[in-house]
Amino acid sequence: MTYTQHYSVLKKECIDFLTENAADGEISYFADLTFGGGGHSFELLYTNPLFHVRSTDQDPDALNNGAARIEKEGMKERIKLFNTNFMHFPQIAKEQCPEVFEKGGFQGILLDLGVSSHHFDEAGRGFSFRFDGPLDMRMNYESDEFLTAEEIINTYREEKLVKIFTEYGEEKNARKIAAKICEERKTKPIKTTKDLENIIFHCYPKEHRYGKTNPSTRVFQALRLEVNRELEVLTETINQLIPLLKMGGRLAIISFHSLEDRIVKNLFKEAGESTVLPVQVLTKKPVIPSEEEILNNSRSRSAKLRVLERVEFKKDKNKYRKEFLEDEE
Ligand SMILES: C[S@@+](CC[C@H](N)C(=O)[O-])C[C@H]1O[C@@H](n2cnc3c(N)ncnc32)[C@H](O)[C@@H]1O
Known part of the structure; x- marks a missing residue:
């Protein structure tokens, strides 16, 4: 690589x-x-x-x-x-x-x-919503010491997701995004960066979906901080x-x-x-x-x-x- x-x-x-x-x-x-x-x-x-x-x-x-x-x-x-x-x-x-x-x-x-x-440019690492890849985000992907972003997204309680998105990402739509994640994951696990990006995109009001900052930026940053503690x-x-x-x-x-x-x-x-x-x-x-x-x-x-x-x-x-x-x- x-x-x-x-x-x-x-x-x-x-x-x-x-x-x-x-x-x-x-x-x-x-x-x-x-x-x-x-x-x-x-x-x-x-x-x-x-x-x-x-x-x-x-x-x-x-x-x-x-x-x-x-x-x-x-x-x-x-x-x-x-x-x-x-x-x-x-x-x-x-x-x-x-x-x-x-x-x-x-x-x-x-x-x-x-x-x-490198992390952002490598689709397989799951740090970027620019590419479709597995929701991983561990800097050390060879260690089980840290949960992957996929594990966090599919297992954390809704309130905990809200807290992470708000505190680490200063995401204003944190509540809505966390609720949608919990609803979606009941039907099937959220596995890829594009699955997550799609959920976040639809939680944003239409007029804010195409702004200067991609709607996924803050949640992805928050998740990265949480994954790697x-x-x-x-x-x-x-x-x-x-x-x-x-x-x-x-x-x-x-x-x-x-x-x-x-x-x-x-x-x-x-x-x-x-x-x-x-x-x-x-x-x-x-x-x-x-x-x-x-x-x-x-x-x-x-x-x-x-x-x-x-x-x-x-x-x-x-x-x-x-x-x-x-x-x-
Ligand atoms: C911003 S980059 C450093 C770039 C470097 N100063 C250069 O000029 O090329 C941060 C690097 O630190 C590593 N890193 C971040 N947190 C770490 C930690 N807690 N322990 C060890 N490495 C870590 C990341 O894997 C990444 O390769």
């Missing part, structure tokens, strides 16, 4: 943030926990021959493509790609990457959340990544959904208030793509990048006020 070319979002901004504190003339380790097409991982490797990368992905297509690219580019000595959900990375890093901790930890860790262009995994993982950073090391997260961004923002804020493992949030406001980037890749339009840094001491918020008071005395 050919892996669709993936345009890496906010690539320069991420690389600049992650590498800014790397010491000259020394090996630095980075973790790219959402390898995808390898855009960010390889950019790190190209930036400096002393940069080494430890990556993860849970998608079998991304892993196969990645292994072939690593071999082709002769980078086996500098990058290791682990087949895992990134929530297991803290454990894997401790067990399988001792060389990183001999250097004090990771200089940078990156999460570029969600799915890649994306918000849950993100919430569980962020705090575990911070101790893997060396002093001055940075954690950068790109999100594409307002709920994801809220999780990142709130957990970064909490981490910033903790005195146990001091960190400084570097992005008061998220970094967003330039107009030029959005023109080149419309998928980047919803991207938000937030970054924090592990620090020895936190900058005192009242520093200037204190200095002022001292002057006064």
